[in-house]
Amino acid sequence: MAQGEVTSAAREAVSPRLGRSNRDIMTLGIASAAVILFVGNGGSVLPQIVRGLVGDGTGPDRLLTNALLLNIALVIFGWRRYRDLSAEIVDRRRAEALALELAEHDALTGCLNRRSIGAAASALATAAHARGDLAAFIMLDLDRFKQVNDVNGHAAGDCMLGEAASRIRESLPPQALLARLGGDEFAVILPFVAARSEEVERLAEKLIAKVALPVHFGEFELETTISAGISKTEPGQSPDIQAQLHMADIAMYHAKRNGRNRYAWFEPNMENEQRFRSEIAAGIRRGIPLGEFVPYYEKQIDLENGTIAGFEMLARWNSPKLGMVNPEIFIPVAEEIGVIAELSECLIKQALRDARNWDPKLTLSVNISPVQLRDPWFAQKLLKILLEANFPPSRLEIEVTESCLHENVGLVRSLITSLKNQGITVSLDDFGTGYSSLSQLRILPFDRIKIDRSFVMSLLEDKDSATIIQSIISLGEGLGLPITAEGIESEAVLTELRRFGKFKGQGYLYGFPEPADRTEATLAQLDLLLEPPAAPVAVGKQRAAR
Numbered sequence: 001m002a003q004g005e006v007t008s009a010a011r012e013a014v015s016p017r018l019g020r021s022n023r024d025i026m027t028l029g030i031a032s033a034a035v036i037l038f039v040g041n042g043g044s045v046l047p048q049i050v051r052g053l054v055g056d057g058t059g060p061d062r063l064l065t066n067a068l069l070l071n072i073a074l075v076i077f078g079w080r081r082y083r084d085l086s087a088e089i090v091d092r093r094r095a096e097a098l099a100l101e102l103a104e105h106d107a108l109t110g111c112l113n114r115r116s117i118g119a120a121a122s123a124l125a126t127a128a129h130a131r132g133d134l135a136a137f138i139m140l141d142l143d144r145f146k147q148v149n150d151v152n153g154h155a156a157g158d159c160m161l162g163e164a165a166s167r168i169r170e171s172l173p174p175q176a177l178l179a180r181l182g183g184d185e186f187a188v189i190l191p192f193v194a195a196r197s198e199e200v201e202r203l204a205e206k207l208i209a210k211v212a213l214p215v216h217f218g219e220f221e222l223e224t225t226i227s228a229g230i231s232k233t234e235p236g237q238s239p240d241i242q243a244q245l246h247m248a249d250i251a252m253y254h255a256k257r258n259g260r261n262r263y264a265w266f267e268p269n270m271e272n273e274q275r276f277r278s279e280i281a282a283g284i285r286r287g288i289p290l291g292e293f294v295p296y297y298e299k300q301i302d303l304e305n306g307t308i309a310g311f312e313m314l315a316r317w318n319s320p321k322l323g324m325v326n327p328e329i330f331i332p333v334a335e336e337i338g339v340i341a342e343l344s345e346c347l348i349k350q351a352l353r354d355a356r357n358w359d360p361k362l363t364l365s366v367n368i369s370p371v372q373l374r375d376p377w378f379a380q381k382l383l384k385i386l387l388e389a390n391f392p393p394s395r396l397e398i399e400v401t402e403s404c405l406h407e408n409v410g411l412v413r414s415l416i417t418s419l420k421n422q423g424i425t426v427s428l429d430d431f432g433t434g435y436s437s438l439s440q441l442r443i444l445p446f447d448r449i450k451i452d453r454s455f456v457m458s459l460l461e462d463k464d465s466a467t468i469i470q471s472i473i474s475l476g477e478g479l480g481l482p483i484t485a486e487g488i489e490s491e492a493v494l495t496e497l498r499r500f501g502k503f504k505g506q507g508y509l510y511g512f513p514e515p516a517d518r519t520e521a522t523l524a525q526l527d528l529l530l531e532p533p534a535a536p537v538a539v540g541k542q543r544a545a546r
């Protein structure tokens with residue numbers, strides 16, 4: 001229900017009160033006067049009437065009799081009005097209570113709402129401080145709730161919100177407050193003994209575990225998780241509710257960025273982190289139309305003969321303020337603020353233009369964010385870009401990270417299948433860092449596995465890395481999937497890797513990722529360009545970026 005509706009309902013129930021109560025006083029006045037007159041008048045007239053009726057006397061005065069009849073009518077009118085009024089008051093009280101309930105509570109979940117939580121939380125925190133306790137503010141937000149709404153519809157979303165609210169409510173101690181602040185955001189406020197903050201943590205863990213249980217919606221089983229941020233009041237300071245909620249909110253975003261389905265306590269440095277992210281976000285929005293995002297290219301080598309098999313495009317942000325920024329900084333922010341698809345499209349278009357002049361046997365790999373894979377039109381959009389660039393799909397390789405396997409596997413599967421049907425190859429990037437199971441690998445029709453660079457880089461020092469690489473290679477052989485090893489930094493690692501078998505490799509041993517013109521210059525030297533570079537690039541003039 002919209003806020004405006006609640007307010008007008010409340011107003012409607014309350015504002016006519018003044019006019020009506022004036023009328024009520026008049027009715028009461030008339031009825032009282034009628035009763036007094038009846039007592040005064042009736043005392044003398046009634047005996048006269050009785051005497052007249054039994055034939056003992058002259059009968060009552062006509063005028064007085066009429067006055068008495070009028071009196072009786074007024075008493076009856078007063079009585080009936082009193083009865084109606086009583087019923088009206090009951091109805092009115094009920095309407096007022098309902099209006100108040102609507103104004104203070106969220107209609108879907110029955111929780112307190114954003115407007116009413118302030119006063120209740122303030123009273124709770126003040127009482128806690130008076131006892132020498134503190135108050136904890138837990139901000140809760142469902143993870144990827146938008147996806148539930150988009151994929152399963154709003155009725156499913158409402159069902160999930162209702163279920164989440166009742167599971168949270170059931171888990172709370174009696175003195176705790178629960179509010180729905182809007183959308184999929186809830187707040188829990190509770191007092192706790194200052195020395196026992198671990199009890200707040202246990203509660204947060206309990207809430208996270210309960211919300212993660214499946215929700216039944218018709219024949220479907222919906223699943224979600226929740227992220228929590230916690231702030232606590234300071235002893236000896238009067239609690240500022242808005243500031244506490246803000247801190248809990250910052251901590252909640254921190255928990256989301258660290259993988260969701262977890263909680264985090266607020267720490268002051270999180271605020272700087274948030275500020276930095278906001279700056280990055282504003283910079284990304286400004287930078288996309290200004291062409292500040294550019295593709296760099298890293299060689300992919302066929303380890304059997306040492307030749308270049310293709311390039312992986314790696315995004316760089318040439319920020320006027322921050323210099324050359326690596327994707328690990330800006331990609332997560334671009335995902336968060338919903339511009340990753342736009343950013344990726346503009347980079348892919350540039351890369352396709354660059355790669356058109358390369359030898360046609362060279363492939364181009366591009367990284368795709370899990371966020372883009374949630375778009376059911378992704379394959380069609382990519383095909384359109386390929387057609388416009390006149391670039392053969394067979395030369396394009398898409399790299400998706402293991403984290404996409406935690407998403408809707410059915411959707412990812414159909415997407416990968418339609419990419420493959422168009423002739424595009426699909427690799428599973430950073431393999432070994434996530435939790436993909438063998439069964440998932442079998443369901444999802446990947447063409448290649450890329451071993452995460454962390455294992456390759458530590459191959460010589462860490463026995464476990466060697467074991468992991470060995471098992472990934474056996475897995476690849478078992479599933480018939482070719483392997484690429486990333487992060488080859490030295491000849492020694494290369495020699496060691498070669499002992500495991502044949503595969504492709506990439507890493508700083510073959511050079512850092514380079515911009516388009518430097519890549520062209522390298523390919524020109526190797527006679528791997530269709531047409532000579534537009535302008536020769538002086539060696540050392542362009543800085544390579546890691």
Ligand code: C2E
Pocket residue numbers: 298313314315326327328331344347367368369399401429430453457486487488489506507508509513546
């Ligand atoms: P990735 O796809 O695994 O890319 C390989 C990363 O390892 C690159 O980092 C590359 O510079 C680095 N690397 C390559 N060889 C070596 C080596 O020998 N030693 C070391 N220490 N590092 C090496 P970069 O460019 O910072 O990219 C990081 C990640 O950002 C990429 O990991 C990829 O997941 C993501 N990314 C890059 N460009 C894009 C993009 O356009 N879209 C999306 N969604 N993600 C991107």
Ligand code: MG
Pocket residue numbers: 312367399429
């Ligand atoms: Mg990659």
Ligand code: MG
Pocket residue numbers: 429430450452453486
């Ligand atoms: Mg990788």
